């Protein structure tokens with residue numbers, strides 16, 4: 637009894653102009669999973685998320701969401717289907733308050749009525765609730781990351797694509813971000829998590845894909861990946 641995956645990337649080629657970055661890349665994410673995509677600088681992680689989101693179009697292959705081919709949709713149309721990208725740059729509005737940032741996001745997403753309200757999301761994010769009236773620019777890096785994730789939730793996304801959410805954060809804030817990712821997954825949101833921090837993946841993800849030079853070179857559970865010293869050393873240059 638194996639249901640179709642909620643999100644699947646099938647044999648995708650994609651890149652920028654004449655530069656091909658992704659080469660025959662395939663991955664799938666089941667409803668309710670946290671799946672990680674891990675790899676070194678320049679491996680093609682962000683390009684994969686951009687291609688899923690419709691910021692880039694695949695030159696070959698398909699992206700399928702909930703049974704629908706979304707390969708040709710642009711980013712706005714993809715968001716309306718129920719996917720949200722939290723980019724590396726955490727694009728929040730610095731001059732707007734936390735609440736205003738969330739209210740704006742609530743207007744940009746799906747119209748299917750099962751989104752979390754701004755109040756519900758503030759309930760989940762204690763540190764944002766305390767700063768609801770403060771400007772985005774006054775938040776710490778960790779709080780801005782939380783706000784970027786919270787924006788994806790009020791937009792009504794069923795699948796959240798997180799691009800290196802822990803990058804540049806102090807270890808105790810990394811822990812807070814990981815708790816939030818686990819909490820939103822507990823609420824039924826499916827997560828595709830891009831990371832360079834393999835420890836975060838090993839702890840959070842149900843399954844992990846390793847990407848190198850635009851290709852998937854390994855797939856495994858946390859237990860499998862954590863025990864595979866060869867793969868960790870060869871593709872990530874880390875020992876755990």
Ligand SMILES: Nc1ncnc2c1ncn2[C@@H]1O[C@H](COP(=O)(O)OP(=O)(O)OP(=O)(O)O)[C@@H](O)[C@H]1O
Pocket residue numbers: 652655657675676677678679680681682683684832
């Ligand atoms: N706008 C662009 N135009 C041309 N090439 C690009 C562009 N963006 C990325 N690339 C190239 O595509 C390749 C993959 O980049 P990508 O941003 O997907 O890597 P990444 O795995 O997200 O890396 P990082 O960990 O540094 O964020 C790199 O060689 C990069 O130089």
Ligand SMILES: [Mg+2]
Pocket residue numbers: 681682683724799
């Ligand atoms: Mg990147």
